[in-house]
Amino acid sequence: MIVVPIKEGENIERALKKFKRKFEKTGAMREIRSRQAFTKPSVQRREELKKAAYIQKLQEDTE
Incomplete structure (x- = not known):
């Protein structure tokens, strides 16, 4: 399960962006x-x- 810790006063969009990045790194959708x-x-x-x-x-x- 992906856990995204949210700091006090942190923007929800920023937390959502962190979640999306972590989810993409897992490769679940690709699989x-x-x-x-x-x-x-x-x-x-x-x-x-x-x-x-x-x-x-x-x-x-390129070489």
């Missing part, structure tokens, strides 16, 4: 979206390799 549809392990691995190759190409271009 829910990924579980909505099954992806085969081979397809998942292929996507990871494509992403890794893309990132590696970007890093090589």
Whole structure:
């Protein structure tokens, strides 16, 4: 469970922003979206390799 301590006189929008940031870091929504549809392990691995190759190409271009 996410707990956001609120200080005396702190703005509720600021507390809500802290909550949203903590919730995003947990990755719960990402996991829910990924579980909505099954992806085969081979397809998942292929996507990871494509992403890794893309990132590696970007890093090589900047050097």
